[in-house]
Amino acid sequence: MNEIKLSGIYRAYIACLNSQDWDSLDRFVDDEVIHNGRQLGISGYRDMLTRDFEQIPDLHFDIELLVCDPPHVASRLAFDCTPKGAFLGLDVHGKRVAFAENVFYRFQAEKIAEVWSVIDKAAIEAQL
Numbered sequence: 188m189n190e191i192k193l194s195g196i197y198r199a200y201i202a203c204l205n206s207q208d209w210d211s212l213d214r215f216v217d218d219e220v221i222h223n224g225r226q227l228g229i230s231g232y233r234d235m236l237t238r239d240f241e242q243i244p245d246l247h248f249d250i251e252l253l254v255c256d257p258p259h260v261a262s263r264l265a266f267d268c269t270p271k272g273a274f275l276g277l278d279v280h281g282k283r284v285a286f287a288e289n290v291f292y293r294f295q296a297e298k299i300a301e302v303w304s305v306i307d308k309a310a311i312e313a314q315l
Contacts, residue, residue: 190255217298260292286310
């Protein structure tokens with residue numbers, strides 16, 4: 188898989204998340220996906236994402252930076268959203284916050300097999 192193809196797959200994955208097309212998630216995510224060292228499987232991964240959208244109704248993934256080095260993708264995702272309640276242990280409760288998430292992915296057979304994710308919690312704290 189080359190960089191251009193991997194970039195296209197990743198951009199389609201982000202579009203899938205933004206449209207909340209959970210029935211299509213398995214086109215992009217491996218059945219045995221691992222997230223931050225925990226094997227969630229596709230159903231656990233889907234549950235994690237649907238919870239995110241329940242807690243943050245205006246959630247939108249915006250690719251700010253994308254680097255592809257097959258089989259890996261590095262992405263900086265930008266968010267400007269309004270969590271309903273507590274978020275990452277912080278009392279956000281309806282306040283609009285902007286922050287970034289730095290994410291690394293390992294692809295296998297054109298699907299996400301492993302994800303390492305870090306959210307810039309300090310940016311949120313500074314806004315509160």
